[in-house]
Amino acid sequence: MAVETYSIKLETKGDADIQDITEAVGAVLYESKFSNGIVTIFCPSATSALTTIEFESGCISDLRRLFDEIIDPNRHYDHNARWGDGNGHSHVRAALMGPSFTVPFIENRLTLGTWQQIIYLDFDNRPRRRELVVQIMGE
């Protein structure tokens, strides 16, 4: 049993930019030589999140609409009133979705479903450079 920590660097466009990071995570796992265990992916950020979805334009568009409906950027946010940075909705969306994602792997392969991809959601209201923590634990 061992633990190793890697990272994935991303450039995002902001405004609920959703990126498929499955290949990047799989590549880190492949290089690591671990056989069985878990990968924990973590966003060290208060305005972005992780989950899985079938990464096709319809699902992505439908998910973005959910955020616009239940956490509408075009309304009052106390965060914006205090800090004037206009990303109050980004903080609420990120808190709802969560910054941490754990997936088991078996024989060096992620146990994802056929149509299931790991996505990074950047809710901030401007382009960002991001670095995700990818930690692998197992044997």
Place this chain on the structure above:
Amino acid sequence: MAVETYSIKLETKGDADIQDITEAVGAVLYESKFSNGIVTIFCPSATSALTTIEFESGCISDLRRLFDEIIDPNRHYDHNARWGDGNGHSHVRAALMGPSFTVPFIENRLTLGTWQQIIYLDFDNRPRRRELVVQIMGE
């Protein structure tokens, strides 16, 4: 320290079928002989999810109503327009709730609260046979 991977098989009815998998997870843990560590449960699927709730009919009904309200099946989804399979809402619900659940155990017992059960939520729009990954890591 070691890692072992098991599975749980389920038959679901679809349409936000919610099943209590606490006993099944506890039975896997009991057989595993691990003392302390974490159980990671993972749905290799883009239309289902995991969380906890007090598993009684009132809570289940109230949770299902939330999904009907914020991710209504009876409206337009871009996913459905592209693929015609009618489960666009299932994808959005699954992405919101997340496919991964981690719970610590101590002395071979899950650290769940008295009224807290682990649930599997199948959002797909038809009955499915599912196989969840249950990975145990610890000593």
Place this chain on the structure above:
Amino acid sequence: MAVETYSIKLETKGDADIQDITEAVGAVLYESKFSNGIVTIFCPSATSALTTIEFESGCISDLRRLFDEIIDPNRHYDHNARWGDGNGHSHVRAALMGPSFTVPFIENRLTLGTWQQIIYLDFDNRPRRRELVVQIMGE
């Protein structure tokens, strides 16, 4: 590689009381002497949850408003009709947000972002004494 289990005790006010537990988690990690690995925090409760946010009053207020809007306490809940305890909304909120949170650490430090704090959300409708499970696994 080893696993150790700790706890954090909290007194909460209920009604979506949101508390910053980052320092408490960091203190447990510091005492543990682990270098690299993951911390899993778990609420053994069906009416509370964990996530991260920038812990400032604007964000907290904005997040609480989301819960009031999509899971309004002032309406019918089947749970309340059955049990009469008035916390049906608390159960639905907790199920949505989830009771488990995993964060990697490197060189004995949590990999949180600068403006990102770990929060405990007590959705119950009365003050509670809570004890969270904090399990550390790594080397």
